[in-house]
Amino acid sequence: MMRKLTFLTIWFQVTCIVLICNLSFLSAYKRGSSLSIPYPTQLYPDLEFHRAIPASSGKVLGSSITADDARALIVERFIKRFRPDSPFLRHAGSIVEEADRYKIDFRLVPAIAMCESNLGIRLPSSDSFNAWGIAVYTNTNKGKHFEDWPAAITWVTKFISEKFYDKGITDLLEIGAIWAPPSVDNNYSWSRCVQGFMDKME
Numbered sequence: 129m130m131r132k133l134t135f136l137t138i139w140f141q142v143t144c145i146v147l148i149c150n151l152s153f154l155s156a157y158k159r160g161s162s163l164s165i166p167y168p169t170q171l172y173p174d175l176e177f178h179r180a181i182p183a184s185s186g187k188v189l190g191s192s193i194t195a196d197d198a199r200a201l202i203v204e205r206f207i208k209r210f211r212p213d214s215p216f217l218r219h220a221g222s223i224v225e226e227a228d229r230y231k232i233d234f235r236l237v238p239a240i241a242m243c244e245s246n247l248g249i250r251l252p253s254s255d256s257f258n259a260w261g262i263a264v265y266t267n268t269n270k271g272k273h274f275e276d277w278p279a280a281i282t283w284v285t286k287f288i289s290e291k292f293y294d295k296g297i298t299d300l301l302e303i304g305a306i307w308a309p310p311s312v313d314n315n316y317s318w319s320r321c322v323q324g325f326m327d328k329m330e
Contacts, residue, residue: 197221199224199234200220200221200223200224201220202235202329203220203223203224203234203235203238203329204217204220206238206325206328206329207220207238207247209328210242210247210325210328211242211246211247211248211249213249214246214247214248214249215247215248215277216238216241216247216248216259216277218277219277219278219281222278222281222282223237223238223281223285226281226282226285226286227285229285230285230286230288230289230293231289231293232285232288232289232293233298233326235325235326235329236288236322236326237260237281237284237285237288238325238329239322239323239325239326239329240260240284240307240322241259241260242321242325243318243321243322243325244259244260244261245258245259245260245261247259248277252271253271253273255273256271256272256273256274257273257274257275257276257277257279257280258271258272258273258274258280259280260284261307261308262284262287291306292306300319300322300323301316301319303319303322304316304318304319304322305319
């Protein structure tokens, strides 16, 4: 019985103290007073503290959360899903960078490459780096040759920008009619193919 009485007495006192403190804080808040709460660095000046997520880095557990890298990851996942053996796998970041540089949809270059060459697997010639069917006319021309994949990605992105986007041509049906004219008679098969793969990168 004595223990219960002691416990109740202590509990009542602690409750009163907590209640008074809360009322004091509430009163100060209502008066517009700013309460100064010390940071750990003020309490322990000799210790070095680190933020869980650095304010300017945009990194969480080593993974960037910036929009650019998110799009590069989208392209990379697309390639891994459909052609994990594609040479484009190492160039997902470059595809996004060049798309931003020339102001085109970042999904367009890999989607066209998927329709034209299975993402660089079936080329006009093994050393052409031409995954987009550039200058390939019904097997009468082996097509344009590029020095390597980065050069090819840059050239094709710039080509799309200058030939289509700069002229206000962004509709895939219009692009397909110029890029692959025979596909128009086949219910715009080229445009539908490209659009289908672009949709996989949303």
